[in-house]
Amino acid sequence: MDQMSVAVLMTVYNRKDSTLKCLSLLYRQTDSLSRAGKYRFSVYLTDDGSTDGTSEAVSSLFPDVNIIKGDGSLFWNRGMCAAWDEAAKSSPDFYLWLNDDTMLNPGAVVSLLENSTYLGHRAIIAGTAEDSSGKLSYGGRTRYGRIIAPDPMIPEACDIFNGNLVLVPDYVYRKLGTLDRVYSHSFGDFDYGVRAAKMNLTVVVAPGVLAECDRNDALPDWRNPEFSLKARYAAVSGPKGRPFKEQFIYDFRAFGPVRAMLHFLSLNLKVLFPMRY
Numbered sequence: 472m473d474q475m476s477v478a479v480l481m482t483v484y485n486r487k488d489s490t491l492k493c494l495s496l497l498y499r500q501t502d503s504l505s506r507a508g509k510y511r512f513s514v515y516l517t518d519d520g521s522t523d524g525t526s527e528a529v530s531s532l533f534p535d536v537n538i539i540k541g542d543g544s545l546f547w548n549r550g551m552c553a554a555w556d557e558a559a560k561s562s563p564d565f566y567l568w569l570n571d572d573t574m575l576n577p578g579a580v581v582s583l584l585e586n587s588t589y590l591g592h593r594a595i596i597a598g599t600a601e602d603s604s605g606k607l608s609y610g611g612r613t614r615y616g617r618i619i620a621p622d623p624m625i626p627e628a629c630d631i632f633n634g635n636l637v638l639v640p641d642y643v644y645r646k647l648g649t650l651d652r653v654y655s656h657s658f659g660d661f662d663y664g665v666r667a668a669k670m671n672l673t674v675v676v677a678p679g680v681l682a683e684c685d686r687n688d689a690l691p692d693w694r695n696p697e698f699s700l701k702a703r704y705a706a707v708s709g710p711k712g713r714p715f716k717e718q719f720i721y722d723f724r725a726f727g728p729v730r731a732m733l734h735f736l737s738l739n740l741k742v743l744f745p746m747r748y
Contacts, residue, residue: 474511477501477565477584478558481516482550484543487525490516490571494533497569500580510584515558517541517550546710548650548659551634555649564592566644568637568660572684573600573609575636579681583638586626586677594673595643595664597629598636598681608686609633611676612661614725619676626675630668631725634660636682646670655710658721665725696745703742713738 479497483490494514501512514536518526520543529536539553551568558566565587567580583596590596599610599621611619611629619629637660647666650659667674692698693707706712715735722731740747 474509475565476561476563477510477512477567478561478563479512479514479567479569480551480554480558481514481569481571482519482545482547482554483516483521483525483571484519484550485521485523485525486571487521487523487528490525491528491532493569493571493574494529494536496575497580498533500575500577504581504584513537513558513561513563515539515554517545517554519543519545519550546656547634548654548656549652551659552649552652559644559649562641564641566639566641568634568639570635570684573635574683576681576683579636582677582679582681583636586675587638587640590626590673590675592640593642594626594640594675595632595667596626596638596675596677597632598638598677599679600633600635600682600684601680602685603683607680608684609635611674621676621680622678624678626677629664629674629676631661631664632674632676634663635684643667643672646672653720654717655714657711657713658717662721662724665721693742694745700743703745707738707742 504510505512516529516536517539519541526538529538537557539557541550541553545553555566579598583598586596597611600608602608607618607620611632613619614630619627621627651662664674693703693712708714719731719735722734
């Protein structure tokens with residue numbers, strides 16, 4: 472039987488220790504699967520201008536990783552696109568999204584692949600992560616963003632998903648392509664689920680909790696009354712905030728023009744009156 476190829480896609484920036492730990496846990500699983508003979512793996516990692524020696528450390532410890540250099544302007548979504556573009560040149564059977572702050576539990580990769588087999592390699596499969604306290608943090612979600620607790624045994628349908636750990640078969644890629652470059656940092660993962668639904672593609676949450684990843688629940692600068700109005704608008708408009716155009720495009724696609732306009736207004740109110748909202 473021919474080996475099936477899996478391209479692991481990552482985007483990193485100045486989290487060297489986390490990146491190395493993530494890769495170590497990944498290779499621990501992929502090496503054993505490769506030795507079994509059914510799969511082969513390649514890693515495509517966009518380093519978006521790290522200044523902490525991430526690329527050098529990765530090259531030293533994991534010389535097989537394909538590193539794509541960014542200049543600091545790509546952020547997560549477009550960095551993932553850059554990795555995806557490079558990976559697609561080899562026409563792999565699967566694309567596996569992996570965030571470098573997402574630490575794989577034993578058996579996570581094989582679980583995603585086995586569930587893909589069960590679904591005929593035609594479904595997007597999201598993996599669930601929990602934080603260090605055991606609370607669900609990332610994974611498949613309902614249309615309105617509520618995280619879905621995974622069934623311990625069978626995959627469950629979801630509408631959208633966080634991009635921390637996601638398996639995309641080539642069948643899906645040929646229907647949807649890569650993440651949409653209209654987004655800089657956020658929204659691309661949720662948008663991929665919205666686009667999949669419009670194409671009647673199956674999207675599921677894999678059984679069980681497959682990784683650990685803490686949430687970043689700090690109050691964003693654009694909602695912090697200690698910052699000036701000008702600083703709050705700069706923060707909300709930045710790639711890691713809620714850029715109005717990108718937010719509007721996502722809301723329009725997901726919910727239609729009325730919801731998109733209402734959300735645009737509510738974002739502005741939250742920036743203008745952070746103490747009240």
